[in-house]
Amino acid sequence: MGSSFPREASGTQVASASTSTSTSPRARRPSIAIAGAGFSGAVIAHELANAGCDVQVFESRAHIAGNCHTERDADTGILLHAYGPHIFHTSNPRVWDYVRRFDEFIPFTNRVKAITGGRVYSLPVNLLTINQFFGTTLDPRDAQAFLAAKAEPGIGEPHTFEAQALRFMGRELYEAFFSSYTEKQWGRHPSELPASVLRRLPLRFNYDDNYYASTWQSMPRHGYTAIIGKMLDHPNIRVHLGQRFTREMRTGYAQVFFSGPIDAWFGHVEGRLGYRTLDFTAERHDGDFQGNSVINYCDNSVPWTRIAEHKHFAPWETHQRTVIFREHSRDCGPDDTPYYPIRLAQEKSLLAHYVEMASAERGVCFVGRLGTYRYLDMHLTIAEALDVAHRYRAAMQRGETLPAFVVNPLSS
Numbered sequence: 330m331g332s333s334f335p336r337e338a339s340g341t342q343v344a345s346a347s348t349s350t351s352t353s354p355r356a357r358r359p360s361i362a363i364a365g366a367g368f369s370g371a372v373i374a375h376e377l378a379n380a381g382c383d384v385q386v387f388e389s390r391a392h393i394a395g396n397c398h399t400e401r402d403a404d405t406g407i408l409l410h411a412y413g414p415h416i417f418h419t420s421n422p423r424v425w426d427y428v429r430r431f432d433e434f435i436p437f438t439n440r441v442k443a444i445t446g447g448r449v450y451s452l453p454v455n456l457l458t459i460n461q462f463f464g465t466t467l468d469p470r471d472a473q474a475f476l477a478a479k480a481e482p483g484i485g486e487p488h489t490f491e492a493q494a495l496r497f498m499g500r501e502l503y504e505a506f507f508s509s510y511t512e513k514q515w516g517r518h519p520s521e522l523p524a525s526v527l528r529r530l531p532l533r534f535n536y537d538d539n540y541y542a543s544t545w546q547s548m549p550r551h552g553y554t555a556i557i558g559k560m561l562d563h564p565n566i567r568v569h570l571g572q573r574f575t576r577e578m579r580t581g582y583a584q585v586f587f588s589g590p591i592d593a594w595f596g597h598v599e600g601r602l603g604y605r606t607l608d609f610t611a612e613r614h615d616g617d618f619q620g621n622s623v624i625n626y627c628d629n630s631v632p633w634t635r636i637a638e639h640k641h642f643a644p645w646e647t648h649q650r651t652v653i654f655r656e657h658s659r660d661c662g663p664d665d666t667p668y669y670p671i672r673l674a675q676e677k678s679l680l681a682h683y684v685e686m687a688s689a690e691r692g693v694c695f696v697g698r699l700g701t702y703r704y705l706d707m708h709l710t711i712a713e714a715l716d717v718a719h720r721y722r723a724a725m726q727r728g729e730t731l732p733a734f735v736v737n738p739l740s741s
């Protein structure tokens with residue numbers, strides 16, 4: 330991948346970073362510590378380095394780019410999305426202009442398929458899915474009336490995923506595409522999940538099978554790690570790989586940006602916020618394994634939720650071999666990589682405690698998907714990181730401090 334950002338061995342940099350605020354010739358520059366080299370940390374680091382700050386980035390893993398990390402497979406040369414498939418999409422022109430400063434973005438449309446009951450269907454559920462599933466040739470208006478007639482009676486304002494599904498698509502589609510898949514994904518029955526989880530999934534009465542409705546949808550030619558490598562490749566930035574940043578290390582920095590888990594900052598004193606984690610089992614095959622980048626497996630007789638075939642995320646490349654990841658979801662243990670925040674009532678009440686504790690911190694801003702315990706796509710992560718950096722610069726000029734959160738983690 331060849332990113333040329335400076336690397337430091339772990340264990341020795343904190344003291345020098347801290348003392349640099351008072352002893353180095355650059356002592357008058359604000360010294361910034363950033364925990365995490367994902368998009369949140371890298372964008373803030375880049376922006377503040379450009380503004381003249383000295384930036385120390387600490388990353389607990391052995392690589393940059395967080396969960397967006399991409400790397401070439403040594404056997405096949407295929408670009409792998411190490412923590413699961415990442416498709417870039419945005420309708421925000423500022424974010425779109427920004428990311429294209431770091432790589433060429435090649436148009437890509439995410440078209441997912443689903444296997445249920447031994448047959449393959451188009452996703453998200455659209456007119457083709459409905460007509461294939463019911464063996465009909467309905468037009469958009471008739472399809473709406475058809476599904477409306479299938480709505481289960483007696484459901485008022487739906488509060489759960491299951492009630493929402495039964496009300497808007499009826500039992501057959503719900504059981505075929507959502508019930509078991511959702512339970513595999515979240516480890517909870519859809520009757521325990523909020524209706525908002527289903528509301529995020531589109532249901533279309535036309536033949537549009539493009540997963541995202543964003544203005545721009547693309548893949549970076551060289552992958553996300555190359556982009557983040559370029560962001561961090563700056564004379565004012567030092568990256569410390571394999572070094573976890575802790576609360577005790579904040580002394581001496583003008584400002585800390587923490588993109589690690591908010592509960593970890595406080596040593597989990599109030600308990601652990603719940604996440605789902607993913608296990609990937611990789612396989613290599615000849616040729617084309619499944620003919621598509623992602624296929625969901627909706628039946629509970631299949632243990633994995635989906636299979637991603639990575640060469641299809643870079644259709645401009647040619648590879649004779651192929652790499653697939655079977656994806657399994659489970660609750661996240663203390664030593665696992667956190668992926669999806671669960672954010673049910675119990676977690677939100679715990680989160681409220683941590684938000685209160687964090688709000689009492691001075692000089693620490695909690696950012697990103699782990700720092701604010703929210704699921705955030707990349708474009709939102711980047712937009713928020715740009716906003717955080719902008720606000721910090723403005724606060725510096727006014728001699729003010731930044732609040733612990735730029736976005737209230739409890740509001741969404």
Ligand SMILES: Cc1cc2nc3c(=O)[nH]c(=O)nc-3n(C[C@H](O)[C@H](O)[C@H](O)COP(=O)(O)OP(=O)(O)OC[C@H]3O[C@@H](n4cnc5c(N)ncnc54)[C@H](O)[C@@H]3O)c2cc1C
Binds near residue numbers: 417707
């Ligand atoms: C399976 C999956 C698929 C996804 N697919 C898409 C997609 O298709 N499109 C899309 O737009 N978005 C997608 N996303 C979301 C995307 O991954 C996030 O938007 C992005 O990773 C958020 O960046 P971040 O920097 O906030 O967090 P992260 O990428 O998690 O980076 C945080 C970093 O902080 C490090 N860290 C944690 N604690 C510490 C500490 N104490 N000290 C030092 N370092 C620390 C971690 O090791 C990590 O590298 C997906 C997410 C998942 C889980």
